Amino acid sequence: MERQSASSPDAGQERVVAAAKHIVKSLAVSKNAADDMMHFLSTFDPRLHPLSSPETGDEASDSGPDDAPGRGGEEEEIAAAEEVIRRCNSSSSSSEMIGLMDYLYAVDDAITAAGHSARAAAAVHAAMPRLEEEVRSLLSSSPRPVSLSSDDVDEATPSASPRHGTLSPDATASVRDVADRMLRAGYGPELAQVYVSARRDALAESAALLGVEAVAIEEVIRMEWGVLDQKMRRWSHAVRAVVRTLLAGERLLCDEVFESDEELGHECFADVARGCVLQLLGFADAVAVSARATEKLYRTVGMYEALTDVQPELEALFSGDGSCGFFAGEVSSTVEQLGSTLRHTIEEFGHAIHGEASRTAVHGGEIHPMTRYVLNYCGLLAESHGTLDVVLGDAGVNDADEASTDGGAGAASTPSARCIRELLTLLLYKMNDKSRLYDDAGLQNIFLMNNLYYVVQKVRKSPPLRELLGDVWLRRHRGQIRQYETAYLRASWTAVLSTHLRRDDGAASRPPAGHRAAAPQGASARGFNAAFQELYRAQTAWKVTDPQLREELRIAVSERLIPAYRAFLGQGSRHPARHVKCSLEDLENYMLDFFEGVPKFVRW
Numbered sequence: 001m002e003r004q005s006a007s008s009p010d011a012g013q014e015r016v017v018a019a020a021k022h023i024v025k026s027l028a029v030s031k032n033a034a035d036d037m038m039h040f041l042s043t044f045d046p047r048l049h050p051l052s053s054p055e056t057g058d059e060a061s062d063s064g065p066d067d068a069p070g071r072g073g074e075e076e077e078i079a080a081a082e083e084v085i086r087r088c089n090s091s092s093s094s095s096e097m098i099g100l101m102d103y104l105y106a107v108d109d110a111i112t113a114a115g116h117s118a119r120a121a122a123a124v125h126a127a128m129p130r131l132e133e134e135v136r137s138l139l140s141s142s143p144r145p146v147s148l149s150s151d152d153v154d155e156a157t158p159s160a161s162p163r164h165g166t167l168s169p170d171a172t173a174s175v176r177d178v179a180d181r182m183l184r185a186g187y188g189p190e191l192a193q194v195y196v197s198a199r200r201d202a203l204a205e206s207a208a209l210l211g212v213e214a215v216a217i218e219e220v221i222r223m224e225w226g227v228l229d230q231k232m233r234r235w236s237h238a239v240r241a242v243v244r245t246l247l248a249g250e251r252l253l254c255d256e257v258f259e260s261d262e263e264l265g266h267e268c269f270a271d272v273a274r275g276c277v278l279q280l281l282g283f284a285d286a287v288a289v290s291a292r293a294t295e296k297l298y299r300t301v302g303m304y305e306a307l308t309d310v311q312p313e314l315e316a317l318f319s320g321d322g323s324c325g326f327f328a329g330e331v332s333s334t335v336e337q338l339g340s341t342l343r344h345t346i347e348e349f350g351h352a353i354h355g356e357a358s359r360t361a362v363h364g365g366e367i368h369p370m371t372r373y374v375l376n377y378c379g380l381l382a383e384s385h386g387t388l389d390v391v392l393g394d395a396g397v398n399d400a401d402e403a404s405t406d407g408g409a410g411a412a413s414t415p416s417a418r419c420i421r422e423l424l425t426l427l428l429y430k431m432n433d434k435s436r437l438y439d440d441a442g443l444q445n446i447f448l449m450n451n452l453y454y455v456v457q458k459v460r461k462s463p464p465l466r467e468l469l470g471d472v473w474l475r476r477h478r479g480q481i482r483q484y485e486t487a488y489l490r491a492s493w494t495a496v497l498s499t500h501l502r503r504d505d506g507a508a509s510r511p512p513a514g515h516r517a518a519a520p521q522g523a524s525a526r527g528f529n530a531a532f533q534e535l536y537r538a539q540t541a542w543k544v545t546d547p548q549l550r551e552e553l554r555i556a557v558s559e560r561l562i563p564a565y566r567a568f569l570g571q572g573s574r575h576p577a578r579h580v581k582c583s584l585e586d587l588e589n590y591m592l593d594f595f596e597g598v599p600k601f602v603r604w
Contacts, residue, residue, distance in 0.1 A: 078113050081106040082123045089130050100134065100174065107131070107181050114185070124185050131178050131187075132194045138175045139198035141167065166249035172256055179257045188264050195257065196271040199250060206246055207276050210238035214279050220286035225295060232287060232299035236306040239280055243310040243317070247273055251317050266321040273317070277327060281334045288337035292345045294352060298380045300345065304338040305387050311335065339391045346392070346419060349377070353426045361437035364543035364597045365447035367454050368434060374427045375458045378420050382464035388416035417468040424455065424469075442492035446542050446595075449484040452477060453549050485556060492535065493560060500528035501564040528568070529581050533602045536590055543597030550595045558591050 084106035107127050113120035167175065182191040207213075211234035220228065250272055258265025284303055287296070311331050318324040353374060362368050381388060392415035431451045435444040456477050459465045466474070501524075544550040565587055569580065582590070582602075593600050 074113060074117075077109050078117055078120050078123070081109040081113075082119065085110065085123050085127045085130075089126060101177075103127075103130075104177055104181055107185075111181065111185050128182065128185065128187050128190065131182055132190060134178050135175060135182075135191065135194050136198050138171050138178070139167070139195065140202065141171050166246075166253050172253060176257050176259065180260060183258075183261055183264075188261060192264055192268050192271075195268050199253070199268075199272045200275060203246060203250060203272060203276050207238075207242055207279070210241055210246075211235065212238050212242060212276065212279055212283075215283050215286060217286040217289060220283070221290050225293075228287075229295075229299060231283070232296070232303060235280075235283055236299070236302040239303075239306045240310055242276065242280060243314050247276070247314070247317055262320075266318075266323075270318060270321055270323040270327075274323075277314070278330070281330055284334045285337060288334070288341045292341060292348055294345065294349050294377070297342070297345050297349065297377060300338060300342055301381070301384045301387055304335065304342060304391070305384065307331070307335055307338065308387075308390075342388075342391045346381075350423060350426055353423065353430055356430060359437065361434070362447070364541055365438065365443045365450060366543045366597070367450050367545050368431060368447075371427060371431065371451045371454055374423060375455060378423055379458065379462050379465060381416065382420060382462060382468055385414065385416035385464060385468060388419060389414050392416065392419055414468070420465070420468055421473070428452065428455070440491075440538070442488050442539075443542060445484045445488035445491060446544065449481055449488065449549065449553075450543075450545055452481055452484065453546055456481065457546070485553065488553075489556060489560065492539070493557060496528065496531045496535070497560060497564050500524050500531055501561075501568040524568070525580055528565075532582075532587075532590075536593070536602050537599060540593045540596060541599035542595050544595035554591050554594055557594070558588065561591075562588065 084103060088103050107124065110120045110123040110127065114124050166172075179191055179195075182188070211231065215231075223231075251269055254265045254269040254272070255262075258268060284307060287300065287303065314331055315324065315328045318327045353370070356370060428451075431448060435447045438444045438447060456474060459469055460474060544553055562584065566584055569584070590602065
C-alpha cells in the first residue's frame with residue numbers, strides 16, 4: 001500500500017505529460033506552438049515547465065542510454081511539421097485547417113532540419129507549391145487602383161502616395177514572411193517567377209485605367225485627330241501617375257519583399273516594370289514618328305514636358321540595377337525624338353503661315369481665322385517657353401543685335417522669344433498680302449487694323465507673351481495701328497471732305513463769326529448726299545470686332561466729318577429744303593451704325 005501511494009504522484013505526472021503530448025500531436029503544430037502550449041500548462045503546474053527544455057536535468061535523467069541528446073525531440077518536430085504541411089496541402093485553403101503563421105512555423109522547422117534530414121527536405125519541397133500559391137494570392141489582393149478621368153489630374157500629381165494601388169500593409173507583411181521562407185529554402189527563382197507574373201498583371205491593370213495601353217505605330221498614324229488628341233492629353237497626365245505612384249509603389253513593395261536578397265529584388269522590379277514603361281515610351285515614340293501637324297504641337301509639348309519632368313525619378317527607380325542603363329537609354333531616346341518632332345513641327349508651322357494661299361477675303365475686313373489660330377498657339381508656346389528654350393537651343397542669332405532690332409531692350413533674347421517673334425512677323429506679312437484681296441483701300445486698312453489690334457491685345461494681356469516680346473515691340477505695333485487708321489481716313493473720307501463739304505474757296509470750314517451764312521450750293525449738297533449714302537451702305541457692312549477700336553474709329557471719323565458738315569450747312573442755299581437731307585443730329589446717329597458688320601441703307 002505504501003509503495004502504491006508513493007507511486008501515485010509519478011503516475012499523475014505521467015498522465016499530464018501524456019495528455020500534453022497528445023494535445024500537441026492532435027493539433028499537429030510546430031515546435032514553436034508546442035513550446036507555447038507547454039509554457040501555458042506550466043502556469044498550472046510548475047513541474048511541467050522543465051519539460052519544454054530538453055536541456056533540463058529532469059528530462060535528461062529520463063532519457064535512456066540509447067537516445068542521442070535531442071534526437072527524439074527533433075524527430076518529433078519534423079513529424080509535426082510534416083503533418084502540418086501535409087494536412088494544409090490537402091485542404092482547399094491554407095486557412096481552412098490552420099493559420100498561415102502556424103503553417104510558416106512548420107516550414108521553419110522543416111527548413112532548420114532540412115540540412116541533415118531527407119525527411120525534412122522532402123517536407124520543405126512539398127510546402128513550396130502551397131507557398132507559391134499564397135504569394136500569388138496575396139500579390140493579387142490590390143486595393144482600389146489608381147484611376148484618372150478625362151478632367152481629373154489630381155491623381156497624377158506628386159502628392160499621390162506611392163502606396164496607392166499596391167498592397168495593404170498587412171498583405172505586404174504576409175508576402176514578406178512567405179518570401180523569406182522561400183528564399184531561405186533556396187526557392188528564389190520560383191518566388192521571382194510568381195512575383196513577377198502577379199505584379200506585372202496588377203500593374204498593367206492599374207496602368208490601363210490611366211489610359212496606358214499598347215498602341216502600334218500604324219494605329220497612331222491612322223488615328224483621327226480627335227481620338228489622338230485625347231490620348232496624348234491623357235498620356236501626359238498618366239505618365240506622372242505611373243512613375244510617381246504605380247512604379248514607385250512597386251519599387252517599395254519589391255524592396256520590402258526581397259529585403260534579404262536585394263539583387264533578386266532589383267531583377268524582379270525590372271521585369272515587373274519593363275512592359276509598362278515600354279508601353280508608355282512606345283506611344284510617345286509613335287507620336288514622334290507620325291506625320292507632323294500644327295495641331296499636334298501643343299500636345300507634343302505637353303508630352304515632352306511630362307516625360308522630362310519624371311525622367312530623373314524614373315531613372316532613379318532602376319538605380320543599382322543592371323537594367324538601369326537600358327531604361328535610361330530608352331527614356332533619353334524618346335525625349336530626343338519628341339524634341340526633334342517639336343523643332344520640325346515649329347519650323348513647318350512657320351512654313352504653313354508663309355505658304356497659306358487662300359484667295360477668299362474675310363467678310364467685312366474682320367479678323368482672319370489664321371490670326372486667331374497663330375496667336376492661340378503662340379500664347380500656348382509662350383507658357384512653355386522654358387521647354388522651348390531647351391528644345392530649340394541656340395539658333396545662331398546674336399542675342400543683343402536681334403533683341404535691339406526686333407523686340408527692343410525690354411524683349412527676351414531667348415530661343416523661344418526669337419521663335420515667337422518670327423512667327424508673328426510671318427503672320428503680319430501674310431495679313432498684309434491678304435489685305436490686297438479687297439478692292440476698297442479703306443477696307444484694306446480696316447482689315448489690317450483689325451488683325452494687328454487683335455495681335456497687340458493678345459500680347460498685352462498675356463504676361464508670358466509680353467515678357468518675351470517686350471514693351472518696345474508693343475509700342476511700335478500700336479503706332480502701326482494709328483498709321484492704318486490714318487490711311488483709312490484718307491482713303492474713305494478725304495474725297496467727301498475736300499470735294500463736297502468745302503467753301504467756295506475750296507476749304508471745308510465754318511463761316512466767319514457775325515456774318516450771315518450763305519446757303520450751300522445745290523450741286524455740292526447733292527454730291528454729299530450721294531457720297532454719304534454709298535459710304536453708309538458700304539461701311540455699315542464692315543466689321544470692327546473690338547468694341548474699343550470700333551468706338552475710336554467712329555470718333556476719329558466724327559471729329560473730321562461733323563465740323564465740316566456743320567460749316568457746310570452754315571453757308572446757306574437757294575434750295576435748302578430740296579438738297580439738304582439730314583441734320584447734324586441725324587448724321588451723328590448714322591455714325592453709330594458704322595463698322596457693325598450689318599449693311600444698312602439711308603433712305604431719303
